[in-house]
Amino acid sequence: MSSGAVAAANERRLTIARAMAEAIAQEMRIDPSVFVMGEDVGTLGGVFGNTRGLFDEFGGERVRDTPISETAFMGAATGAASDGMRPIVELMFVDFFGVCFDAIYNSMAKNAYFSGGTVKVPVVLMTSTGGGYSDGGQHSQCLYGTFAHLPGMKVVAPSNAYDAKGLMTASIRDDNPVIYMYHKGLQGMGWLGTEPAATVHVPEESYTIPFGQAAIVREGKDVTIVSVAMGVHNALKAADLLAAKGVSAEVVDLRTLVPLDRDTVFASVSKTGRLIVVDEDYHSYGMTGEIIASIAERDLSVLKASPQRVAYPDIPIPFSRPMEQFALPSPEKIIEAYEKMKGRRGWRWM
Amino acid sequence: MYETMLVSRFFEEAIEAIYLEGKKPVFNMAKGPIPGEMHLSNGQEPCAVGVCAHLTSSDIVTSTHRPHHAAIAKGVDLARMAAEIFGKKTGLSGGRGGHMHIFDPDVNFSCSGIIAQGMGPAVGAALSRKMQGRDGVAVSYIGEGAANQGAFHETLNLAALWKLPVIFVIEDNAWGISVAKSASTAIPNNALRASAYGMPGHHVTGNDPIAIFAAAGEAIALARSGGGPSLIDIETDRLAGHFMGDAEAYRPKGELEALRARDPIPAFARRLQSEDALSDADLAAISDRARSKVDDAIGFARESAYPEPDEALDKVFV
Ligand SMILES: Cc1ncc(C[n+]2csc(CCOP(=O)(O)OP(=O)(O)O)c2C)c(N)n1
Numbered sequence: 006m007s008s009g010a011v012a013a014a015n016e017r018r019l020t021i022a023r024a025m026a027e028a029i030a031q032e033m034r035i036d037p038s039v040f041v042m043g044e045d046v047g048t049l050g051g052v053f054g055n056t057r058g059l060f061d062e063f064g065g066e067r068v069r070d071t072p073i074s075e076t077a078f079m080g081a082a083t084g085a086a087s088d089g090m091r092p093i094v095e096l097m098f099v100d101f102f103g104v105c106f107d108a109i110y111n112s113m114a115k116n117a118y119f120s121g122g123t124v125k126v127p128v129v130l131m132t133s134t135g136g137g138y139s140d141g142g143q144h145s146q147c148l149y150g151t152f153a154h155l156p157g158m159k160v161v162a163p164s165n166a167y168d169a170k171g172l173m174t175a176s177i178r179d180d181n182p183v184i185y186m187y188h189k190g191l192q193g194m195g196w197l198g199t200e201p202a203a204t205v206h207v208p209e210e211s212y213t214i215p216f217g218q219a220a221i222v223r224e225g226k227d228v229t230i231v232s233v234a235m236g237v238h239n240a241l242k243a244a245d246l247l248a249a250k251g252v253s254a255e256v257v258d259l260r261t262l263v264p265l266d267r268d269t270v271f272a273s274v275s276k277t278g279r280l281i282v283v284d285e286d287y288h289s290y291g292m293t294g295e296i297i298a299s300i301a302e303r304d305l306s307v308l309k310a311s312p313q314r315v316a317y318p319d320i321p322i323p324f325s326r327p328m329e330q331f332a333l334p335s336p337e338k339i340i341e342a343y344e345k346m347k348g349r350r351g352w353r354w355m
Numbered sequence: 356m357y358e359t360m361l362v363s364r365f366f367e368e369a370i371e372a373i374y375l376e377g378k379k380p381v382f383n384m385a386k387g388p389i390p391g392e393m394h395l396s397n398g399q400e401p402c403a404v405g406v407c408a409h410l411t412s413s414d415i416v417t418s419t420h421r422p423h424h425a426a427i428a429k430g431v432d433l434a435r436m437a438a439e440i441f442g443k444k445t446g447l448s449g450g451r452g453g454h455m456h457i458f459d460p461d462v463n464f465s466c467s468g469i470i471a472q473g474m475g476p477a478v479g480a481a482l483s484r485k486m487q488g489r490d491g492v493a494v495s496y497i498g499e500g501a502a503n504q505g506a507f508h509e510t511l512n513l514a515a516l517w518k519l520p521v522i523f524v525i526e527d528n529a530w531g532i533s534v535a536k537s538a539s540t541a542i543p544n545n546a547l548r549a550s551a552y553g554m555p556g557h558h559v560t561g562n563d564p565i566a567i568f569a570a571a572g573e574a575i576a577l578a579r580s581g582g583g584p585s586l587i588d589i590e591t592d593r594l595a596g597h598f599m600g601d602a603e604a605y606r607p608k609g610e611l612e613a614l615r616a617r618d619p620i621p622a623f624a625r626r627l628q629s630e631d632a633l634s635d636a637d638l639a640a641i642s643d644r645a646r647s648k649v650d651d652a653i654g655f656a657r658e659s660a661y662p663e664p665d666e667a668l669d670k671v672f673v
Contacts, residue, residue: 048605049533072503072539073470073531101469104505138383139390139442141453143468196600198383323667324453325442326390331664 019207020193022054024166025131025185028173029056029093031211033063036091039177042069042078043095043131052097053133053192075105079130083113086126091177099132099148099186113182114157125180129173134162135188135235135285138197139329142321149233149284150291152184153262159183159216160262164191164237165203168260171214178213188234188285200238217264221273225255228343229273231296232283233259236334239315240283243339252343262292267299271307274300278309278353281342283334288316309353313342356408356564357623360400361645363424364620366433367395367595369653370423370440374599382600388657389441391453396424398562398594401619402526403428405567406494406587409575415480415493417473418466420455425496426466431459433648437656445659449666463491471497471504474523478510481519481584492520492578499588500531502545511552511586520578522571523586528593533605546588557587562619565626594618 019027033039041056041063047070050057060068071078075096082092096102102109109130116124136145153160159181163169169187176183191203222237223244230240237258244254255273259266274280280300282293293314300308315334323329347354370389377387384391396403399421407416407428418425426436432447439446440454447459455468463480467473477495484491501507502525514521525545529536542548549556555577557570567589574585592614596603603611627633 044531045533047533052532070534070538072534073500074503074505076505104469104472138385139453140384140392141455141468142451143455144392196382196384198385318668320668320671321451323451324391324439324456325446325450325662327442327661327664328450328667332667 016206017209018204019166019170020054020199020204021163021166021169021187022051022057022192022194024170024207025055025173025187026050026057026059027207028170028211029177030059030062032174032177033059033067038089039091039093040067040069041093041095042071042082044071044073044097046070046095051095053187053189054194055131055187055192056095075101076108079105079108080112082128083108083116083126086128086182087116087124091127091129093129093131093177095131097133098144099134100143100146102132102148109158109182110155114155117181118157126182127180128182129176130182130184132184132186133189133192134186135190136322136329137190137333139324139326141324145322145329147186147284147286147317149186149262149286150295152186153292153295154290157182159264160186161216161260162186162188162233162262163260164222164234164258165205166193166207167205168214168220168258170207171212172260174211175213175216179216186234190235191238200235202238202241214260216261217266218260219266219269220258220260221255221269222258223254223256225253225277227253227277228279228281229255229257229270229277230281230283230339231257231259231270233262233292235285236283239334239336239339242336246336246340247343265295265299267303270296271300271303275307278307279346280308280312281339281346282312282314282316283339284314284316285334286317287319288314289319291316310346311349313346315339315342356404356568357627358641358645359404359428360564360620360623361642362433362648363400363403363427364397365645365649366423366427366437366652367397369649371395371595371599373653384600393454393599394421394597395595395599396421398592398614398619399526399528400424401562401564401567402496402524402589402591405564406522406524406571408568409571410492410494412462414491415463415477416496417477417493418457418464418496419470419473419498419501420466420468421498422455422457422466426457426459426464429464430462431457431464432461433652434655435459437652438659441656441659442661443656443659444662444666445655449670450662451667451670471501471506473497474506474510477521478514478519481514481521482517485517485519490579492522492575494522494524496524496526498531499525499527499529499536499545500534500539501525502548503539511548511554511584514584515553518581518583520581521584522574522578523584524571525586525588527588527590530593530597532597544588546586549586554583555585557585559587559589562589562591562617564619564623592617592619
């Protein structure tokens with residue numbers, strides 16, 4: 006369990022935004038090579054609050070507002086990182102990365118390899134993901150799969166503030182480029198209608214959560230539901246609904262997509278025999294397919310039924326509320342996926 | 356031009372009021388009849404009307420995340436635009452696009468919420484007109500923040516190189532969200548950049564529709580006569596927050612009040628009275644006409660039905 010059982014007396018509940026800012030501040034205090042740059046990260050403290058307080062503590066030299074020049078500052082991050090700095094770079098929505106993608110996937114992510122491992126590029130990219138509040142097709146995507154697909158960068162997507170802090174500290178200390186993708190609906194910004202379960206106890210002292218270690222956030226024996234970020238909360242809600250029907254669901258929070266903890270997923274599916282993968286990213290060529298393929302490749306015989314996916318349909322995200330809500334994954338869709346799996350069960354189901 | 360400025364302002368005021376329905380006391384973007392982000396254009400109307408007054412429906416305009424004033428000045432169907440902003444089935448895209456994605460091919464208007472990404476399409480439309488031997492100019496609106504985007508520099512060079520009939524219009528409202536122009540741009544005015552790409556640069560101060568009209572007239576005449584692109588840099592004022600819900604703590608004290616005191620709409624009205632001898636009654640009649648256009652459009656949007664949820668799956672391909 007990531008958020009852990011903590012004595013209520015010393016509870017310190019933080020939003021993901023504050024947990025991220027705290028982790029950054031703690032690393033900046035001990036490591037002068039860490040600095041932050043991006044649009045509106047300075048006095049505004051980040052559009053989604055994850056750099057709040059940093060400008061006041063560290064000043065404009067280490068917390069730099071940039072022009073809207075992503076190609077320049079993503080490239081600059083690569084250069085600064087290769088020269089001994091540890092830049093943390095914010096680009097507020099993942100949807101905006103198209104304008105500077107080359108600097109990331111062709112340089113930042115490949116330079117270590119091109120140099121035979123002699124050049125390190127310790128950059129952390131921070132960006133928001135997700136929709137649900139009618140922000141339209143250029144401000145609501147997740148694109149987890151897009152970044153996870155390309156080799157050379159690690160991909161982090163926390164579901165709660167405890168993980169958010171530990172994963173941020175680990176990201177900053179990692180010698181490789183990391184993209185840290187936080188979901189807008191978990192960020193703890195009231196104006197985005199936040200998921201309350203993401204705001205949890207966060208210890209004050211610094212700690213890391215190792216990459217590539219999924220968390221079993223709910224134990225169960227009948228079906229495994231695998232997800233990240235907002236999907237984990239949908240999965241937990243679905244697990245409650247399934248429990249009411251007498252079905253015991255295990256929920257796996259991947260926490261990092263690269264590296265991917267295939268072992269934990271496989272062990273869980275070996276136990277339950279049934280798999281549903283939930284993703285707010287697009288259905289095809291993405292995380293859902295990757296998880297199912299991992300099981301199929303290793304040992305198909307652990308499956309008692311065809312795995313199911315609950316993902317975003319392969320459409321641009323519609324603005325209008327009824328259409329967007331129709332397209333989003335939800336606990337109800339996870340239940341439907343379970344029923345469908347049951348309807349199609351073969352001889353192995355029991 | 357005055358009437359169009361009023362339509363634009365009344366439209367934004369109506370959208371602002373409706374946007375806040377369901378968002379009080381707790382501001383949550385997901386709630387109310389108009390959810391999502393909302394970027395209003397109050398104060399920037401002169402940039403829209405001063406340029407678009409020279410255009411016909413066959414000319415092309417590409418706009419930004421802050422598109423309503425330009426859309427109105429270009430003649431986008433007001434009722435269907437309002438319905439789009441509400442996410443209704445009768446909207447320009449049936450509710451698929453929303454406020455940052457206004458597309459009206461009948462008047463060749465489109466926009467993108469990604470900074471500077473309307474620029475390439477404007478250049479391409481101008482290229483298309485040139486290659487097809489068809490008349491028409493393309494106008495690309497951007498903010499001063501977008502002038503630091505790679506696309507700005509690439510498109511200016513391309514348009515000048517190929518001598519395309521395109522006009523780049525910078526609406527310099529001095530702010531890119533919370534970042535002041537002085538903190539993002541190394542030179543005082545972006546019109547200076549025009550010479551680096553081999554095109555005329557106009558710098559227009561005072562947020563004055565007549566001065567903008569004059570500069571745009573020159574640039575558009577040049578483009579229409581085969582003389583290639585121009586850059587028009589306009590100092591304007593953003594009288595609203597970056598988006599609805601913006602606390603605007605980054606603004607220096609008193610700035611907003613000072614900007615409101617020089618609101619271009621009353622200033623234009625005073626000028627029409629003194630220079631063109633329009634009476635109070637004339638102005639009131641214009642205002643009434645503008646108001647009723649907006650009321651009709653908003654009424655249409657309110658009454659229209661939402662799309663069926665599964666219409667989300669249509670129109671991915673055509
Ligand atoms: C490529 C890209 N980067 C960042 C953003 C986020 N963003 C939206 S509006 C904005 C500020 C734009 O400033 P400006 O171009 O001056 O236009 P204004 O908002 O003042 O009209 C930013 C940074 C974006 N939409 N696209």
